[in-house]
Amino acid sequence: MELRGKLALVTGGSDGIGREIALQLQGAGADVIVTGRSAEKLQAMAALGFGTIAGDLSTAAGVDAVVDGVSGKPLALLVNNAGVGSDYALEDATTLDSAAHCIRTNLDAPVALCTRLLSVLRAQPEAVIVNVTSGLAIAPRAGGAIYCATKAGLRSYTQAIRHLLKDSNVRVIEALPPVVETNMTAARSGKKMSAHDCAAEIVHGIRTGKREVNVGMVKILQLIHSISPAMARRIMLRF
Template sequence: MNIKGNTILITGGATGIGFALAAVFLQAGNQVIICGRREAKLKEATAKLPSIITKVCDVTKEKDRAELFHWVKENYPDLNVLINNAGVQKMVDLKKGRTDLLEGENEIETNLIAPVRLSAYFIPWFLQQKKETAIINVSSGLGFVPIAVMPVYCATKAALHSFTISLRYQLKDTSVKVFEIVPPAVETDLGKTSPDEESGYKGIPPSELAEAVIKAISKNQYEIAVGEAKGLVATVGPGFKETFENMNRW
């Protein structure tokens, strides 16, 4: 895919991986729109990257998703890339029943339902665009091999990976390309309570991930595993591709 001249919407683009992607895409000559819930973080992003366009949006709220879609369509009709990046992560100890599940962020709403629903908004519009378009989902190496103390997070990422494979297959004869970014541990605010954080392991810098991603997109590498995530992705058995093709042959 051409990595220049696109108009790109990145959910959760004010911090971490989303912000690093915004920076490399701006640098490469694209228009970039980011969204997130915290206006202060969006303002910080604008201070660092003045040409960036921002929108406050909570992707877990249907009303916000609808408003975001219609706002983008009206104001940025050239938009041709959606990056579903917004994500949350927490430890969930199911021995405590529903306590961890109900406290704090809702991982299923943010990490799974939001990208599925946003994709459904944008795909019919992308199908009408005259140029190349793309949906890019940010999953995780933990979607391939889970860390059991974060059972819901890992399950949402496994589900997003599966959804991305089906979406790519559904759209294979169209102009809509479907990419998946599979990051390893990356040094961001995510998972401040994760085992990696407790052990002092910080992961790679977001900029390193973003550089690898933009290179892979330019080569039409649709499943982009970076660094240590490659080993996790490699645990998928050799028979997967053929079995998938057989099961979807009709």
């Protein structure tokens, strides 16, 4: 996709990977609208020339706000990036609310936005949907059961709608990041990819027509999974 002059919407675009994607899309000449929950962060993005939409995508009102915010605009690129973790713990019913919040944000919201904005995307000569999943969509880690489930669900959904839209003007991309340095992963130790470098690979995939963007170390995980899915699962469950 030629990004110059295109209108893009990046959910969760005021922080982390989403912010870096938005900045790099803007740098390539796109007009970018970002969504987020923090008024302060959205104000900072507005000061940089971004359109902004405030909304919590775990709620129906938040999804409505995003849809209404791009109504009547020539949206050509939808990046479903917003995501949250979960404090879910097996046998602890008090963590089910956290699990539900994660499911609504990471899976329900992208499905709703793809569904409700598809007619807008179809109206453009060329359009792209990018669903940001995770390397954990390929093989889960035991410590993140709900998060992994949402990303695996979004991966399956993405593959299905790619087939449904194969003869249309709307291209569907899945982006699978590794562990990235963001607020969500701040408590985790170990090697992390920078949000800037992660976003650069995703934006490159948008520009060059990729169907799937395996980012950083996910390339190795995909290779292992192609050889032995069982081995990939054994590795990641202990990760």
